[in-house]
Amino acid sequence: xxxxxxxxxxxxxELVGITKTFPGFTAIQSLDLFIPAGSFFALLGPSGCGKTxxxxxxxxxxxxTAGRIVIGGQDVTATKSFQRPVNTVFQSYAxxxxxxxxxxxxxxxxxxxxxxxxxxxxxxxxxxxxDHLAARRPGQLSGGQQQRVALARAVVNRPALLLLDEPLxxxxxxxxxxxxxxxxxxxxxxxxxxxxVTHDQEEAMTMADTIAVxxxxxxxxxxxxxxxxxxxxxxxxxxxxxxxxLFTGEVSGSTPDALTVAIxxxxxxxxxxxxxxxxxxxxxxxxxxxxxxxxxxxxxxxGSNALGPxxxxxxxxxxxxxxxxxxxxGAGDVVVFAQNMVFGPVVHVGAEVWVSWNVEHGFGLExxxxxxxxxxxxxxxxxxxxxxxxxxxxSSVRA
Amino acid sequence: MAFSAFASAPAAAEPAVRRRSWVALVLxxxxxxxxxxxxxxxxxxxxxxSFQQPVIGGDIGQYSAGFKWENYTESVTQYLPxxxxxxxxxxLATVLALVISYxxxxxxxxxxRSFPLVQSLLLxxxxxxxxxxFLLRTLAWKQIMxxxxxxxxxxxxxxxxxxxxxxxxxxxAVVFGLTYNFIPFMTLPLYATLERLDVRYIEAGNDLYASxxxxxxxxxxxxxxxGIVSGTLLxxxxxxxxxxxxxxxxxxxxQTSMVGNAIESNFLVTQNYPVAAALSIVLMAVILxxxxxxxxxxxxxxxx
Numbered sequence: 001x002x003x004x005x006x007x008x009x010x011x012x013x014e015l016v017g018i019t020k021t022f023p024g025f026t027a028i029q030s031l032d033l034f035i036p037a038g039s040f041f042a043l044l045g046p047s048g049c050g051k052t053x054x055x056x057x058x059x060x061x062x063x064x065t066a067g068r069i070v071i072g073g074q075d076v077t078a079t080k081s082f083q084r085p086v087n088t089v090f091q092s093y094a095x096x097x098x099x100x101x102x103x104x105x106x107x108x109x110x111x112x113x114x115x116x117x118x119x120x121x122x123x124x125x126x127x128x129x130x131d132h133l134a135a136r137r138p139g140q141l142s143g144g145q146q147q148r149v150a151l152a153r154a155v156v157n158r159p160a161l162l163l164l165d166e167p168l169x170x171x172x173x174x175x176x177x178x179x180x181x182x183x184x185x186x187x188x189x190x191x192x193x194x195x196x197v198t199h200d201q202e203e204a205m206t207m208a209d210t211i212a213v214x215x216x217x218x219x220x221x222x223x224x225x226x227x228x229x230x231x232x233x234x235x236x237x238x239x240x241x242x243x244x245x246l247f248t249g250e251v252s253g254s255t256p257d258a259l260t261v262a263i264x265x266x267x268x269x270x271x272x273x274x275x276x277x278x279x280x281x282x283x284x285x286x287x288x289x290x291x292x293x294x295x296x297x298x299x300x301x302x303g304s305n306a307l308g309p310x311x312x313x314x315x316x317x318x319x320x321x322x323x324x325x326x327x328x329x330g331a332g333d334v335v336v337f338a339q340n341m342v343f344g345p346v347v348h349v350g351a352e353v354w355v356s357w358n359v360e361h362g363f364g365l366e367x368x369x370x371x372x373x374x375x376x377x378x379x380x381x382x383x384x385x386x387x388x389x390x391x392x393x394x395s396s397v398r399a
Numbered sequence: 400m401a402f403s404a405f406a407s408a409p410a411a412a413e414p415a416v417r418r419r420s421w422v423a424l425v426l427x428x429x430x431x432x433x434x435x436x437x438x439x440x441x442x443x444x445x446x447x448x449s450f451q452q453p454v455i456g457g458d459i460g461q462y463s464a465g466f467k468w469e470n471y472t473e474s475v476t477q478y479l480p481x482x483x484x485x486x487x488x489x490x491l492a493t494v495l496a497l498v499i500s501y502x503x504x505x506x507x508x509x510x511x512r513s514f515p516l517v518q519s520l521l522l523x524x525x526x527x528x529x530x531x532x533f534l535l536r537t538l539a540w541k542q543i544m545x546x547x548x549x550x551x552x553x554x555x556x557x558x559x560x561x562x563x564x565x566x567x568x569x570x571x572a573v574v575f576g577l578t579y580n581f582i583p584f585m586t587l588p589l590y591a592t593l594e595r596l597d598v599r600y601i602e603a604g605n606d607l608y609a610s611x612x613x614x615x616x617x618x619x620x621x622x623x624x625x626g627i628v629s630g631t632l633l634x635x636x637x638x639x640x641x642x643x644x645x646x647x648x649x650x651x652x653x654q655t656s657m658v659g660n661a662i663e664s665n666f667l668v669t670q671n672y673p674v675a676a677a678l679s680i681v682l683m684a685v686i687l688x689x690x691x692x693x694x695x696x697x698x699x700x701x702x703x
Binding site: 059060061080081082086087088090092094095096097098107108111112153157 | 602
């Protein structure tokens with residue numbers, strides 16, 4: 001980037017066939033990705049899925065084993081980190097401990113000989129509402145304040161591409177919410193391209209225009225948050241991004257508009273447009289909050305699917321909603337989220353129930369049966385790893 | 400445990416401050432006694448000696464208590480060139496040791512960080528010379544650099560060195576010897592700081608458009624300043640008072656004598672104790688002033 005000038009606006013990022021192998025394992029397997037200028041893009045995945053490595057490759061902190069990295073139409077694969085029009089907000093913040101907050105923020109400006117660096121640094125600190133702490137050292141700030149300084153230090157350079165490496169991970173829930181909104185504001189205000197890496201699906205869905213879900217060094221599915229949530233293509237996405245009830249069965253009939261799948265002796269209808277696999281054994285699913293819990297067998301209707309009867313084996317109350325687990329012979333355990341429209345649970349453990357849902361809400365997976373099983377396992381492993389860290393936090397608070 | 404969080408902080412802190420810790424005093428006692436006996440006493444004795452005057456008609460080396468402050472002016476005027484030379488050589492040796500040690504310590508502490516075995520092996524190599532006596536090592540260098548030694552012979556054979564050239568006895572040999580002997584004192588503190596250097600700061604520097612050189616200058620060096628300061632002090636202080644390397648018996652000659660050699664000969668050869676004591680105190684005072692200014696200038700207390 002030319003010295004003394006800012007990037008005019010955000011730039012496209014294109015990864016072409018990126019592969020990164022470390023001794024002993026492959027972190028990323030021929031990854032192709034295009035992020036349009038000015039968008040807020042999230043790479044979502046469990047730890048160890050290669051998302052941070054992808055970010056480091058774009059920042060120039062790692063060299064790809066194969067493939068090309070193109071930023072704003074320029075191939076930057078061979079350039080060093082300091083030559084790229086990219087800035088990173090590091091997970092650890094990495095604020096220089098021997099400099100004041102102000103000097104930290106002005107660091108990048110000074111390196112590029114941009115006029116009046118201190119004024120611009122003050123401006124950036126005002127943006128994150130920390131100008132009054134400009135003379136402090138990073139060590140004297142709280143975690144949330146350090147995070148905002150790290151953000152100011154990156155944004156002040158007006159990089160064509162801003163990389164965020166789980167920058168909100170260390171913040172508590174309330175501050176994280178606030179920072180999510182602030183980040184989004186800053187992004188739309190300055191019009192930069194943001195590439196955000198996170199393992200927090202809620203964060204990704206709140207902030208990003210486009211999400212790419214990564215697993216084992218590959219992108220499983222990419223799209224707008226609503227699209228990914230409502231129409232997951234793989235079992236991993238269906239279970240990593242929220243929860244899903246998945247059923248496996250044979251396609252027993254099809255019309256141009258809908259497929260019929262035989263599951264547990266009953267026939268489920270899936271719109272053809274929402275089912276990429278249309279023959280043989282397929283996996284179909286539905287989100288738990290789309291299910292209705294019925295205490296009597298529903299009348300057959302072309303507009304809805306029904307499964308049952310089954311027994312309620314678990315009821316857990318969580319305030320806004322109640323989660324029921326229903327064991328249906330032949331279909332496995334089905335999870336239902338029901339809004340608490342009345343006081344307390346509607347049915348109790350042991351009750352005989354049916355579940356039904358609107359045909360439009362069902363989806364089919366692209367995965368084969370084996371792939372689907374593996375994806376469900378991966379997602380469960382990712383979630384339990386996540387839960388481990390969470391219980392770790394709570395138990396330390398209790399201690 | 401959990402309830403301590405609700406207690407107000409001052410209430411919790413006060414009893415700890417008021418409580419007399421006898422254990423701490425008892426534990427400190429051996430150290431305090433040791434310092435009194437082996438540091439304060441000789442120091443006071445040295446100050447008294449430096450003001451002594453010769454006994455009229457007495458033997459050589461016989462002095463009586465007095466207040467002969469001329470000992471200071473005389474010794475400083477007489478030995479000023481040696482004092483200056485000592486500090487010149489010490490500064491040169493310290494700078495050379497830093498230039499040699501920094502890359503070495505950086506390599507061991509940062510580059511091979513992920514290979515602990517290599518790291519320990521290299522550290523052992525740095526310390527290995529300590530297993531051999533300081534005197535023996537210096538004598539060995541004298542052999543290597545002597546007029547009949549391999550270096551001089553080879554240089555003469557290549558005609559890059561005049562036929563009457565020497566290495567031993569030159570300032571080069573003395574500075575070389577000082578640098579060589581004190582390199583471990585420079586490398587180890589540098590290693591200790593660089594080993595803990597968080598490479599993410601370097602990555603952040605690169606990310607913020609700083610070239611590798613600028614990152615080194617603006618981030619690596621300031622962050623390793625504590626190691627640089629302690630390493631240079633551990634090298635400079637003993638080097639300034641050293642009398643082995645500069646002595647004619649080892650790598651030096653009469654032309655390379657340092658203030659340490661003057662002190663040694665006054666104490667042990669001419670038995671002029673007051674002058675030797677005065678020189679020792681002058682040396683100590685100058686070192687204290689230089690170190691004080693240096694530490695203040697380096698501003699290591701600013702580092703978190």
